[in-house]
Amino acid sequence: MTKRNNESDLSLAILGLLSIQPLSGYGLRKVFLTTAMGNFSASPGAIYPALRNLEAAGLVKGTVENANTLRPRMAYALTPAGRAALKGTLSRPVTREDVTRRMDTLILRFSFMDGLLPKDRILEFLRSLWSGIEAYLEVLDAEILRDAPRYSFCARAALEQGQETFRMIARWAKRTHNRLQEEHAGKGETK
Amino acid sequence: MTKRNNESDLSLAILGLLSIQPLSGYGLRKVFLTTAMGNFSASPGAIYPALRNLEAAGLVKGTVENANTLRPRMAYALTPAGRAALKGTLSRPVTREDVTRRMDTLILRFSFMDGLLPKDRILEFLRSLWSGIEAYLEVLDAEILRDAPRYSFCARAALEQGQETFRMIARWAKRTHNRLQEEHAGKGETK
DNA sequence: TGCAGCATGTAACCTGTTACATGATTAG
């Protein structure tokens, strides 16, 4: 129960994956290597220390499988405290900083919400995500109007790319919100 | 000329900004605080050490302004070696890893190309960016076809968001390529 | 006079990267 931070995206990704099924360190590495979560590093130098930190914080618990064989492996599972901590992280309000600087974290949080948060919380997350984006887009538009004339072609184009990404994510959030809302009830609920 | 890495996005952003005009550490902080480059941290604990590393590597040179007053400030400017190093970084080929895990770096690189790379190099960068994205999208589509049925609603939606982002950037790259090509000649050339 | 902004820095800490190391098992 040593106090650690465990606030990184990698820790969040590990907790989220373990909320679906127990995995070993190597199992996690394979997920990061072979699936669309490949934006995370699969280096053992990141994963094994992260697992030990999470275990020291009491959020995950490793149990030895194949104990008497010559190739044991540690399968890690979420503890109740770990599940609670994960729910807590997923439930955090969407801040302006999240929108402007941690969009990846927001999407990562969203991807694990199924089965951990009730549907109305997920819908609320999507609403606050898109309204946060729209608020930021207004600031961004004003900034661009003000500064763009002084910028080079490339800098201006890069800015536009950023704007478009935000607009696209806002549209995605709305669409996903509506799709989820229309789903038949009684799904994605836990606790 | 001590050997350092200086491979971080922050170092790249600093070199790029100094290629436009000399700035002090505080000036850099203001840029990161008040413009759309706000995704970078403006904390002095990041900027001042980075500047000293770049100076130790001979890529920037600080000169004291207002020397005899009570409030001197260090204005940093690119050295010829710094300009060469920046051009080198901007000229690197677009790798698969860049596309899958460092898209932000690629956009940052692009935003500084004006005036440092000849137009045809910039056009080539955009072409290799979009073809790299399209190659990755094929892999991603296959992965999604294979895995999506096993994923939860939220995980699937997050994946789709990722796909759409890549598709959007590819479209942006094509459009920007065409716009740049149509521009009247004799612009954006150096060296 | 006091506060906001200018301007630069340091120290403790956390996290990730790269590279290396070790050894077992299984498929060809």
Added chain:
DNA sequence: CTAATCATGTAACAGGTTACATGCTGCA
């Protein structure tokens, strides 16, 4: 037999975060 894959780790290093510290300047 040997190469790939399973499986877990360590050590050195780089870089960023947060928080603190310092002192000047111009304005109300």
